[in-house]
Amino acid sequence: MAQLGLLAAAILLLVAQAAVEQRRPEVALARLRGRSREGAGRIVMGELAATVAIGLPIGFALALLLTTLVRWFLLPDGVPFEVPWYSVVALAASAVVCAVAIWLAARPVQRLTVSALLRRVSRERARAFGIVDILAVALAVFGLIGLATGSLEGPLALVTPTLVALAAGLVASRLAVPVAGASGRANLRRGRIGPALTAFGLERRPTLRKVVTVVSVAVALTVFAANALVVGDRNWQARAEVQTGAPAVIDTDSRNPTSLLATVRAIDPTGTLASPVAIVRQADRSSTATMAVVTKDFEETSFAPPGEPYRLGALAPPDIAPVQLSGSRVTGRLAWDLTIPGDDSTPRPAGQSGAPVSPTIGPGSEEPNELRVSVTSPTGQRLTRLIAQIPLRGKGSAELNGLLLCPDGCRLDGLEFRKTDEQVSQVSGTLSITGLGIDGKSLGISAPNQWNPFVAPPTSTSDKLEQVPAGADTLALELNSTGFAVALSHADVPAVVPGLLAGPVPPGGTAQGFDAIGLNGAPMVAAAQQTVDTLPVLGSQGVLVDYETLARLGGRLPDAGTLSVWVADPAEADSVATQLQAQGVGVLARHSTAAAKDRLDESASAWGLRLAVFTGGMGVLLAALVVLVMTVTGWRVVARDLAALHMSGVPLKELRRSLVREQVVLVLVGTVVGVVCGAVSSWVAMPLVPLFDSAADPVPALELAPDALAIVGSAVGAALVLVAVGWLAAVGAGRRITLRRIRESL
Template sequence: MLTLVLAMVWHRRGQAVTLALLSLLAVASAVAAPAYLIAADRAVAAGQVATASTGELTLTVRGVQDATAGGGTDDFANLGGTLIALPGFRYFYSAETPTVGLEKTDRYPTRLVFRQDVCAHVTIVAGRCLFGESDVLLGERTADRLGLAPGDEITLAAASPDGSAGVPRFVPAGKPKALVVAGTYRAVQPGGTYWGRHGYFVGGADVGSGEPVFTTSMTMPATDRVRTEMAIDGVAAPGVLDVHRIDGLRAELRRLDQAAAELDDTLQIDTDIPELLDRIDEGRAASRLLVPVLAVPLVLLACFSIHLTVGYGADGRQSELAVVALRGARWWSRWWLAAGESLVAVLAGALAGCLAGQVLINAVAAVRFPGVGQAADWSSLRYAPIAALIALLAAVAAQRRQLTRPVAALLRRIPAPGAGRVPFGEAVLLVLAVLTGVQLVLSDGSLTGIGLFAPALILLTLALLLSRALLPVLGRFAAGALRRGRLGPALAGLQVTRRPGASRLFALLVAAAAVAGYAACAIDTGARGRDTQARLGSGAARVLTVQPVSARQLLAAVRGADPDGRWAMAVTQLSSGTDVPVAGLAVDSRALAAVATWPLDAESPATVAQRLRPVEAEPTVIEGPELAVDVTSDSDRLQLSVSVSSPDGEATVDLGRLRAGRATYRQQPLVCRHGCRINGLQVGGSGATQVKARMTIHSLGDRWLAGKSGELTTGPDGVTLAVTVAPSYGEVARLRPAGVPDPLPIAYAGAAPEAIKGLADDTLRVDPVAALPAVPQLGRRAYLVDLGYTGLLTSGTRRAQAAQVWLNPAAPPDVVDRLTAQGLTVVDDTGTAAVRERLDRQGPALSLGFYLLAAGLATLLGVGALVLTVAVDRGRRTEDLVAMRIQGLRRGPAGQATFWTYPVLVTAAVLVGMLVGVAGWRLTGWALPLAGVNPPDLPLPGQPRWGVLLWWTGAVLLPYLVAAVAGGRDLRRRVG
């Protein structure tokens, strides 16, 4: 019997090979999903590590030795032993103390730093590296600026902060120490993980040159120090943050926290590694939701394709099976002769498909996820036996009718009456599709439980329903063509619609195209969403975050670097301060149109900028260096202070207690030595009782507004302020520069706030002048104001919540140096490209690679089923058409019937399938987590572009047409 089955396989070896290849694709599709998930997990972890910040790759333990407080970190060395027990990290010890004596200014100290292995991470420009006690390395720019060279001596002394002069300054607080310049250095990768979170190379007007003085471990004990910051930095080695180590690393970090608390509760552990691990887990979770969404329909399609093609082949052998039944063969012989040929081919293909699926994913991972650091993973092969068994069961189930039908039914060449009724399985599929869809909606898009199967079941159900609806239409079209005498189209249509299993073939082709269409929708929507997040979520092509400064300082510095506002814009983040905070942005509106990435469907940025700043408002400016205020007071219980700022900094200058009568009060604050602007005045009282008084300011102009504790009038002698303050409650009256519109113009997205707190000394009323779909960087619930106005609204020296400089592509290469020269210190550099790279390495983007693979596999399954169908039909159609040719059928209609049957069929199926994919996407695509990890609230696209769908339709249709045309030409050649 086995010999007979093998002979049958050899006789129809073309069909057997095709069925084996189809089985291979089906089983490979089932194995591909878990294999891809394993590869994607590794890629998610590797991508997050590659785009992680220094803080997410390092662990820093800090301790302080303060000589004035008599404290120290006695257990600091013991903690080093605990850190060594944390495997996979390389540790570096460091110590740092502030000193004076090197720089001519006293506004900031010089950082004297010991750091282990520093010579291996700097380039020695001149001289030699560190060797003995008292050796130091100077930065090359610092040495050039101060005229120092190797061999020169410098003297440093411990520094202590002193704020008695109105601005922070540092004074000597220890014995001077003579040091020798061993050499000058240039940092190698100043942003690298070796340097940890210490910000050694951050420079600026308030922090210094950004080039610390490095010394040896022997120098520190020999130096008289007031305060020493000690640290142990652990840098994660390659492989430490691999996906298989995440849980173990979390446990080890928890043990480290406990050890630090037991040793010394003053020790501080700084690391963002847990945030990185959480982000990796979130990306993996997104992958485990996205991949099954299309893996499920792909596996069902694979089973359907085996079931269909085996059944179609069995239909083609019905006459043989009828002869076997007529000869009285026993049931097991009949079963083996009916199923053996298909089972042999399916089993061979299934065994090869188990391996092929894993090899395919290994190849895809090597191209799609290069350098993830691990060899190919074969663990997904544990699913191979299950996939092979399912393939065999599908093959057996496809032939059940041929095994149970009577001889008369086996001899029929057209469907029996009633064959068009809806099978029980399709009815069950329809009910499941409805249930899973309802579950998806009720769970608000949660892809858990049966809701995870909603996209698959909806796609397959729509494909089956449309195939059942459209084939009768095609049959009526063929019948109408026959009545009109158009024999070619009539024969082509009747050959398809009257063939047993035609509806299932059409449904399979529609379902395969639907999977590809769904994949197209997801891939294009996801790519556009990442582009929107990168562009609108960043706010500009490049975003520089600077150390905190006031809004006035930021605006002046950016305008100093870019006077015309062609490539730079100052930006700060704000908050409404209400019970439901609404984030806000303060921007330099004159540069808004040139720099900001603007949302689609919004008014032009130039129009919005004009509405945000309808009038100019200028501050009061003094030339310096002296601040003089001419005041007449009717009380000697008032106290006056003035808030001033300049490129050199900001300060609140206390002019002291006012005398009754007229007097001029003078101060020379350091920030005003080159001139400064007056940002506000504050009037308080002294004593235990309430103070009611009037004062007239003669020398600062008349462009002022008063807060709620004062009443302001303007006269020829200046501005007169009537105040009522209670010193015991700390009440004060404030004056701020006039010129800012009241209410304040804002552009908003979402619901406009009624008022803004925290931006000025008092609550501000707002005037919504423009509605936006989203505010760049903040999203759909935010507002936008002019930074020039906000700088005038605040009378103190409050620093901005988040100070940034947005740049467009026209920014010069030395933009950081220009901003540094204006007193800003850049601490982060990101933008559209960096955000897009980070999004492309997250779980959602990586998971969509499987969608492309699934579309290709689904198309190959459909093409394979088509090829096998053509091969099975070829013999019987040739017999029919040859007989018709003998009866007088002309060559033209016969050629039309042979050549156009399958191209028309696959074209209709692909077009309908793509529409099914789009419909399935509209019903379920909204639930897919395509936006990345913790996405901002932005108007992300929810639908694909029609142009992209047309391109995908052509790409999917092409292989079908090639197979259909080849089959039609072969059939026409046989008919003649």
């Protein structure tokens, strides 16, 4: 609105100047009859003041009518009719601006001599750069530099596009005068009478500066506003996609990730229509939340935020299938060869001999090591089971026959070796298990690809538990334990879960390993395979992992988690929800990208950008008004001049065509200048345009690059309107070219 107000003030000044220009002969006559300079000027100011006095209340009434129509047809129901106090203040400010414009327009007339008042064109003034031109250029350059460096903010920054167009229009109109003169002389030498008449008309008449300047500003406003609206719509769509994640989202009451995955697979076995998604947030809202998606379904069912494509292949679940344990005892053949440092062979407390003992011998000697199997229960709880005690040092073997204690079955999570003797600083050596199985049936998990590489804890970097080559169905391990325990996890779930990280690495971690929360609420270690700017739903902070990988751990979703089903086709969302409910999965809420986009479209920022487009359209209408006013106020002089040329032998048809070309060239020059200024302003000023009501919402990086189609389309539309108005005005003025105009007096 500030830019439209600035344009309206400039047009008001131009119209006042045109009116004063038309009254120059009357002012000269009043001066010849004895009126003073001030008295003659007051005649013109009085006429214009009377026009303003009539127009202001009419404009205020039209504004109230327009707001009423907007309230009826655009705003939500229940918005009351009111006349706020600041609208009255705006009316008073408009009156002051009008008074100042009238005074500025009349001042030159008061300073001119009678002979100067009778002269219609001043070639020297038309060619020279004035103080206003220099000041406008200086302000525009200052604004552009401030926008480019980010040092300019506030109202001046928002009106900079208008200042740039105003300065460019003034400069272009000044430069066009000598260019038009040179073009006219060149065409005259070639015998091209029509183009020469057009060029000389542009050089002589004062309308060039006014029309080019106003058209430049109006087109620049239109181009800038149209581009801002298109760029805003692009970012609103991107934010809506980030907020929802998929075209349609169904929030469920399920707390079991594995069960929901099976249910969704029963509905859509291909994963191209529906896919489960889990989100687990921690108590601290600023901490890193976890999002789990089925990576192979993501591109089919979800929106990927703009930017670098997600490397989802790095998150795919391992090819190793989970090992389900069902039985009573863990069996196999255990062999060991362990040593401890020599300095650790110190006298033992009473009752401890220090001699190696078999796995079946209890206390009374060195504390034995422990071999444990870690499992996850169907509820997701991670448990360890002691399956053997191993001498602290020495070499030997024994049958493995430990209790599993999983009446409902469980999943193999890994193996764990514990050094329980606190008097010993280190245990190292080898450990092998042949035929590791349940109730005498081997599990067949001795291959190296069945186990994850050992990850040493940060506090004991020399620890290791690594698989080494061995015979068939034998799991051979080389170990070194300086702490409490070393563990080897089964490869169906990576020891370090790969993920896509948005935001900073959580405190205490690195990109190669940081703490996160799993789908069952248990801590896990994740690694950033890729750092991204934005994640769906989570926004600028979170980690995205594979759903199927974490679902293998079992368990229930914590209270701070949500299990949803993302649907690729909104038209199928009702069908998917119905099938979920038919299989016992309740539907808590439903969301869609279209609904999120509608909310953003109704935001204050969106309405502000639409108002900017309205402002641009009003600017074009005001520019068309200026073209008409310039034609109406100067048609007598133009018709008289061209009538004289007609009497000299120039065909009337050629004269009328030259007049049309003159108007079209004025509009096109202003349009070109306005398009350039609008495009430049779209580059430098768009970061200052508020596209959203709140910057705290999850958003992708704003995409502010100008939209070429919006710029070209708005420029063509504005040019068509202004060219049509200029053409009609020129045709109307051309019809008044008759020989009797020569007899008319000033």
